[in-house]
Amino acid sequence: MRITLHKSLLCMAAVVMVFPLASLAQQTKADFDARIGMESHIANVTGHAKNAQYDYRRYCVGCHGDRGDGMGENFPWVDPKPRDFQLGIFKCRSTPTGTLPTDQDLSDTIGRGLDRSNMPPWNIFTEQQKADLVAWVKHFSPRFATEKPGTPIQIPSEPEVTADRIKAGREVFSRVQCWKCHGVTGEANGPSASTLQDDLGRPIAAFNFTEGSRPKCGSSDQDLYRIFMTGLDGTPMPSFADNIKPDEAWDLVFYLRTLMSEPSKEKAIAKQLGLKPVDTNAPAQPSGQQ
Amino acid sequence: MKNLQKLAAVLMAVMVVLCGALLLTHEVSAATEGKISGTVKYEGTPPHMRGIDMSKDPYCAKANASTSPHMENVAVGSGGGLENVVLYISEGLSGPALSQPATNVPVFDQKNCEYTPHVLAMDVGQTFKVTTSDQTAHNIHPNPNPMTGNIPWNQSQPPGAPPVEKSWKAPEMIEVKCNIHPWMHGWFAVVKGPYATTDANGNYTISNVPPGNYTVTAWQETLGTQTAKVTVAGGAPAKADFTFKGK
Structure with a gap:
């Protein structure tokens, strides 16, 4: 009798100790229901999670799953894998690495899609539908209930493209060693390219600038600036915000344009200059810190 | 007269509280003297630590030309001592120590394309610094479980980069990687x-432990955890030795 009592006490203690861990790992429907009031605010549109249920079931659930964990029925067949919304980690953000994206960021991703993945651009949605879906996406993660999004990085207005700026951008490309993964010609064939893994330990390719693909998080000059200053969380692409000054960042954007296949003013200037790929054997140039 | 009595009573009460506070602070400052120390050993033949081929990055290869770099998952010293084991108090702590x-x-x-130390222990909320001594670019990419409250981040550190200063919100053993150099792996x-x-x-010594009864946990990245009960009193450090057996 006493042993049974001890056992049941032990059992209860174990349950009490394990319960918080279990709830950490596994959210239940009750957790989601508690956050069904989640809203999003994008420009003058307010999104409501509960209004997105029909669209999510019809368009999203096949990949992202009814728990938002990216384990929908298509999960085994798609690569890159669908995002796990419960973690609150997103590639395309205007906010610093390690912070939540803004509602606008999430809406932009839905509208833009993610090139070279199974996520198409959802241009069939109205702004209201996207706002509702953003709120629904957020309701899957406890983080959106307790954390605020990061403060978006400041992007100064774009300067005029000049030969000097393109040459300076080439120096930045060399100094921060973009070529380690992206290669000196931007062909995603740098020395580290073949071993890259995402946060789930799956192989992932660096962006190839030369084959006409769209960068995953947008292809405007502002998008390129934002991509390397915030990094793409969940992937090997880090944030360079601490190591590239805002003015230099524009130089780098202009240099990246020279690597891309689309005709551009930058490409024409680079051709005139006879600009060569960076020399990786040149001695490293510290950024003046040491 | 009655007012005076009241005043005296209040004054007495204040003095009692002050004395109590004084005694308590005294106790706390004496308490910070306590220590737990011991040795963690590995029993059996140490597992083979795979060598690292750094030839993809000539800087890294050159920096290690005179040594033979290898994995550090289980680091056993000549006397069987086990390096990079983290010792902490898993039960019994309260008050300011916690x-x-x-x-x-x-x-x-980040030095010679390896992490120094391989395991960096720290307190929840304690600021730590990531530096680079290398003339090659690294990215510092810890990957905690965001559900704990620790949020993953990923920052580049090219040659000459300023230090990155951060802290963590919750207890967790967090893996750290460099995507550029896939062999770089730390905690x-x-x-x-x-x-x-x-x-x-x-060998280890945990300092600043107030007197009391505790459970000490020893954590090793591949061998797991072990615990021991210790009592810390004034004077000599409490002892807790651990032995991890080879698999």
């Missing part, structure tokens, strides 16, 4: 309260 993070700033350096061991990491001989 609630006030340590104020020193531990440093995690941020985030624990609550005082901690220590074993040296090359397996």
